[in-house]
Amino acid sequence: MVVAEEADLRRLGGFSGTDVPEPELLRACVHCGMCLSSCPTYRMTGQEMSSPRGRLWLMNAVAEGRLNLLDPVFDEQMYQCLNCRACEAVCPSGVHYGPLVEASRAQLEQHRPRPLWQRAVRKVALGWLFDDLSRLRGVVGAIRLYQRTGLQTLARRTGVLRVMGLAEVEAMTPHISRRFLIPGTERWRPQRPAAAVQLFNGCVMGTVFADTNRAAARVLAHNGNAVDVPVGQGCCGALHVHSGMMEEARRLARRNIEAFEATGDDPIIVTAAGCGAALKEYSYLLKDDPEYAERAKKFSERIHDVTEYLAKRPLQEPPRRLERTVTYQEPCHLAHAQRITEQPRKLLKSIPGLQLKEMRESSLCCGSAGIYNLIRREMANDLGDRKAQNILATDAQEVITANPGCAMQLRACLDRKGNRMPVRHIVEVLDEAYGGEQAARRGRWVADRAGSEVG
Amino acid sequence: MDRASIIERLERIVGPGGVFHRPADLLVYEYDGSVDGAVETARPTAVVLPTTAEQVAEVVRLAAAEGLPVVPRGAGTGLSGGAVAQSGGIIIALTRMNRILEIDREDRVALVEPGVINLELTEAVQPDGYFFAPDPSSQRACTIGGNVAENSGGPHCLKYGVTTNHILGLEVVLPDGRIVWVGGRTAGQPGYDLTGALVGSEGMLGIVTKALVRLTPLPEAVTVMLADFPDIDSASHAVSRIIGAGIIPAALEMMDNLTIQAVEPAYHAGYPMDAGAVLLIEVDGIAEDVAATAAEVRELCIEVGAREVRVASEKAERELLWKGRKMALAAMGRLAPNYYLHDTVVPRTKLPATLRRVGEIGNEFGLRIANVFHAGDGNLHPLMLFDRHKKGDVERILLASKELIKYCVEVGGSLSGEHGIGTEKRGYMTLVFTAEDLAAMAGLKNSFDPRGLFNPEKVFPKGYVCGEVRALRLQAMAQKHGIYAF
Numbered sequence: 043m044v045v046a047e048e049a050d051l052r053r054l055g056g057f058s059g060t061d062v063p064e065p066e067l068l069r070a071c072v073h074c075g076m077c078l079s080s081c082p083t084y085r086m087t088g089q090e091m092s093s094p095r096g097r098l099w100l101m102n103a104v105a106e107g108r109l110n111l112l113d114p115v116f117d118e119q120m121y122q123c124l125n126c127r128a129c130e131a132v133c134p135s136g137v138h139y140g141p142l143v144e145a146s147r148a149q150l151e152q153h154r155p156r157p158l159w160q161r162a163v164r165k166v167a168l169g170w171l172f173d174d175l176s177r178l179r180g181v182v183g184a185i186r187l188y189q190r191t192g193l194q195t196l197a198r199r200t201g202v203l204r205v206m207g208l209a210e211v212e213a214m215t216p217h218i219s220r221r222f223l224i225p226g227t228e229r230w231r232p233q234r235p236a237a238a239v240q241l242f243n244g245c246v247m248g249t250v251f252a253d254t255n256r257a258a259a260r261v262l263a264h265n266g267n268a269v270d271v272p273v274g275q276g277c278c279g280a281l282h283v284h285s286g287m288m289e290e291a292r293r294l295a296r297r298n299i300e301a302f303e304a305t306g307d308d309p310i311i312v313t314a315a316g317c318g319a320a321l322k323e324y325s326y327l328l329k330d331d332p333e334y335a336e337r338a339k340k341f342s343e344r345i346h347d348v349t350e351y352l353a354k355r356p357l358q359e360p361p362r363r364l365e366r367t368v369t370y371q372e373p374c375h376l377a378h379a380q381r382i383t384e385q386p387r388k389l390l391k392s393i394p395g396l397q398l399k400e401m402r403e404s405s406l407c408c409g410s411a412g413i414y415n416l417i418r419r420e421m422a423n424d425l426g427d428r429k430a431q432n433i434l435a436t437d438a439q440e441v442i443t444a445n446p447g448c449a450m451q452l453r454a455c456l457d458r459k460g461n462r463m464p465v466r467h468i469v470e471v472l473d474e475a476y477g478g479e480q481a482a483r484r485g486r487w488v489a490d491r492a493g494s495e496v497g
Numbered sequence: 498m499d500r501a502s503i504i505e506r507l508e509r510i511v512g513p514g515g516v517f518h519r520p521a522d523l524l525v526y527e528y529d530g531s532v533d534g535a536v537e538t539a540r541p542t543a544v545v546l547p548t549t550a551e552q553v554a555e556v557v558r559l560a561a562a563e564g565l566p567v568v569p570r571g572a573g574t575g576l577s578g579g580a581v582a583q584s585g586g587i588i589i590a591l592t593r594m595n596r597i598l599e600i601d602r603e604d605r606v607a608l609v610e611p612g613v614i615n616l617e618l619t620e621a622v623q624p625d626g627y628f629f630a631p632d633p634s635s636q637r638a639c640t641i642g643g644n645v646a647e648n649s650g651g652p653h654c655l656k657y658g659v660t661t662n663h664i665l666g667l668e669v670v671l672p673d674g675r676i677v678w679v680g681g682r683t684a685g686q687p688g689y690d691l692t693g694a695l696v697g698s699e700g701m702l703g704i705v706t707k708a709l710v711r712l713t714p715l716p717e718a719v720t721v722m723l724a725d726f727p728d729i730d731s732a733s734h735a736v737s738r739i740i741g742a743g744i745i746p747a748a749l750e751m752m753d754n755l756t757i758q759a760v761e762p763a764y765h766a767g768y769p770m771d772a773g774a775v776l777l778i779e780v781d782g783i784a785e786d787v788a789a790t791a792a793e794v795r796e797l798c799i800e801v802g803a804r805e806v807r808v809a810s811e812k813a814e815r816e817l818l819w820k821g822r823k824m825a826l827a828a829m830g831r832l833a834p835n836y837y838l839h840d841t842v843v844p845r846t847k848l849p850a851t852l853r854r855v856g857e858i859g860n861e862f863g864l865r866i867a868n869v870f871h872a873g874d875g876n877l878h879p880l881m882l883f884d885r886h887k888k889g890d891v892e893r894i895l896l897a898s899k900e901l902i903k904y905c906v907e908v909g910g911s912l913s914g915e916h917g918i919g920t921e922k923r924g925y926m927t928l929v930f931t932a933e934d935l936a937a938m939a940g941l942k943n944s945f946d947p948r949g950l951f952n953p954e955k956v957f958p959k960g961y962v963c964g965e966v967r968a969l970r971l972q973a974m975a976q977k978h979g980i981y982a983f
Binding site: 077103 | 522617824829
């Protein structure tokens with residue numbers, strides 16, 4: 043490890059270029075430290091630089107020219123952060139931490155040369171793959187083939203994955219929906235539509251978890267909403283924003299705005315908390331784009347998480363009783379970034395027979411954080427283990443969440459403890475209570491990766 | 498020994514993951530919660546995060562051998578600069594010693610490590626019907642060790658007492674590296690009350706590595722009232738009337754209009770935006786008593802001019818009312834980039850006059866001053882809002898502060914109710930104490946830490962070397978002539 047000397051701190055200070063962390067936002071922090079206990083990385087390490095206040099101080103130091111932007115500590119801390127936004131939700135001064143850490147990462151990406159292989163991986167994985175979802179469908183299709191042909195069983199038994207160092211990534215791969223949801227190809231119509239909504243399909247949701255999106259659509263339709271999945275939409279760009287790839291994110295954002303403008307003012311329903319938070323922040327992402335700023339604002343105002351939308355209206359009483367105990371894991375980008383905490387609980391409690399048993403630290407990040415668990419396995423695993431312990435302590439039979447990343451991470455960390463408890467999206471449980479596609483079928487989320495149906 | 502060898506030795510004691518020494522790592526240990534006030538930052542030589550008392554002791558011995566200052570630190574939420582390494586040296590951060598070791602329900606005590614978070618101790622014992630009474634506003638982040646060091650208070654200290662009333666015993670690492678126990682599980686410990694001496698010693702006498710704390714039974718019933726007054730004056734009179742009537746509320750807090758302007762948009766606690774001041778009054782105890790007392794309090798408030806008194810007995814509503822109060826300080830970021838928070842105490846009867854004076858000082862110096870404080874204790878928290886980057890703001894704040902503190906002391910008050918002296922208020926100590934008074938205090942410091950290595954540059958006025966009474970006499974003389982040393 044290169045130790046930066048005192049003199050180095052002053053050599054290259056300040057942010058420059060595009061996406062500079064806004065001084066106004068930085069100045070809002072009064073360094074009271076109230077955020078510390080809510081921060082997962084501070085909880086795990088007890089060290090100030092791994093706290094939101096510490097990271098804001100580092101950003102300030104760079105802005106003031108007291109710290110080199112390229113100092114390894116700055117890089118480490120900007121990327122050790124899970125961007126779970128728990129600090130924002132508890133901040134008395136209303137510091138917008140998310141945009142600040144995202145801008146700091148964008149600064150690093152602009153000014154720090156990455157090794158060639160890293161650039162290539164980012165370009166292919168985040169750039170090429172998510173730019174055109176037909177490419178993503180191709181890749182996910184191939185993984186599905188791997189799961190279904192028995193190759194997966196073979197690979198796992200022979201231990202070849204461990205040799206290749208892929209065992210953990212592979213363990214996180216969820217059971218993939220049989221049929222992808224392709225925008226424009228399916229729609230749901232209640233007998234007497236009272237409202238019309240547009241479904242944001244997403245990338246992972248529309249492929250891996252396509253059945254969850256269908257479950258959401260059925261629940262919406264059951265409650266009087268005509269549901270369409272407009273063509274032209276793509277990936278929301280959340281992963282890009284979190285990785286400091288702002289230009290790529292903006293390109294995706296503009297495309298989504300255009301796709302949904304064709305559908306008037308209908309509410310846009312999102313089933314992934316991470317996407318919802320990003321879509322609601324298009325207004326911020328595009329604030330300096332004269333052509334799109336206003337349109338982005340309008341677009342963001344139309345965004346609703348599916349739980350947010352459903353909980354606002356009187357719901358049809360579900361015909362089926364679900365006699366079981368569940369616990370709820372709050373996706374960070376639902377609870378903290380969107381401040382949606384009551385609605386999912388309200389929906390769960392509305393299901394006859396269902397018992398909601400709260401776990402400890404339900405709003406502490408599970409370690410998924412987008413692609414964080416692929417890049418920083420140690421911290422992600424520690425957080426995942428802590429989460430699994432809290433889940434198991436409730437004696438719940440199912441764990442419910444509302445975001446694909448969390449679902450995959452929860453599955454992996456429960457598996458590590460040898461527990462096969464189903465992990466499901468809240469709309470799947472609702473869908474089940476409403477009778478679902480085929481009444482008694484359960485466990486379509488990542489409940490069962492091996493392919494056999496539960497229930 | 499050179500710096501590199503010291504760091505190597507430290508790493509041998511706590512492991513490489515427990516020592517920070519790179520300049521950028523040290524940057525985030527140059528401040529604590531006081532940094533937006535008037536406390537200067539200072540960088541330590543190294544930061545150590547031990548996990549056992551033995552490690553703490555070894556680090557202390559190493560520092561002693563090298564003549565390095567030692568500064569203990571909890572969550573760094575303190576408001577008087579207590580955790581800032583003013584003379585460099587080693588910061589011992591106790592955040593990794595965060596286990597609750599024992600909860601004894603029968604004896605109503607808990608044994609905890611210093612890094613346990615205040616609120617989490619309460620959450621851990623709540624299912625058994627107990628709570629840890631000291632509840633500073635920072636309780637969701639601050640540590641028990643920090644509470645002990647600062648003798649922290651909080652809204653509920655009006656009825657339940659401050660930290661010192663809830664600490665039964667301590668395991669302490671002394672400045673020479675010995676690990677000792679003071680106090681104990683039972684009442685009536687023989688000999689000197691060293692626990693009492695250590696609580697509130699601001700990390701200058703020893704480092705707490707275990708604390709035996711008292712658990713308080715949760716009251717049967719709780720009612721919170723929000724009384725809406727047209728002005729600060731009538732609210733202050735209500736405080737005097739309530740206390741004068743022999744009522745001891747669990748908490749009695751005041752917030753003025755400026756505070757409400759910061760808090761209400763953030764938390765929607767339901768504070769009336771047009772109120773001159775509100776009182777947040779909590780009464781607790783046996784259900785019948787609570788109902789009767791609440792009615793009496795309500796009556797008294799209306800008598801002195803309250804426009805409305807809202808009563809909340811539901812938990813969610815009570816918590817919302819409290820949330821606004823607890824987050825008030827930190828919500829000031831919405832009004833100005835910096836605030837300087839005072840902690841003076843005045844006799845309750847002097848509240849109306851003191852608050853008027855606070856208003857005048859604000860006008861004289863062209864400052865916005867928000868008031869949010871423990872009215873029942875007479876413990877003021879005037880928040881002077883400013884912008885560090887604006888020329889002259891800091892100077893005006895310091896001058897106004899001096900005026901304010903002088904006034905509070907003149908009317909029979911004190912410098913600090915619960916935030917500690919630290920570096921922030923050390924310059925004012927001569928306002929309250931004579932040279933002889935301070936020398937007596939220094940005698941205690943000397944017997945624990947003759948070399949002055951534990952948290953130097955705190956509490957005692959600047960330029961003052963332990964035991965050097967002469968310096969204090971000079972200051973006392975200067976004071977007589979109206980010159981204040983900072």
